Amino acid sequence: MMRRAFERRLGRSSLTLAQARALLYLSRNEGLRQVELAAMLEVQPITLARLIDQLEAAGMVERLPDPDDRRAYKLYLTKAAAPHLAAINDVIRSIHADALRSLGRQQVDSLGATLGSMRENMGAQNRERDRESA
Incomplete structure (x- = not known):
């Protein structure tokens, strides 16, 4: 129910739920490699690669070379992600308030x-x- 409420309330955004989750997790763990973020999100690395491609095309995420592994890239948010993250966090706070209201x-x-x-x-x-x- 919380997931559906999130999708409904974030509906005005151009982000999908999967993209929003990736941004949120990345905001808490910047500098992760894609494979690490995929494990945290419990998705296949190829699935995450597509999500990151979309977020990178939208200017919200950038891949920078991993200095410890020439084959890998680390993920970082750009300034363009900030308003999206603010909206995501507003929706999360609102849903939590609704869910916990009578407690x-x-x-x-x-x-x-x-x-x-x-x-x-x-x-x-x-x-x-x-x-x-x-």
């Missing part, structure tokens, strides 16, 4: 702690599985 502060804090624990549990399982397969 008290203690409930919100408890929910945040519970979701954080769930994320950590799943991350630990994924790290263990990655070690076993290596």
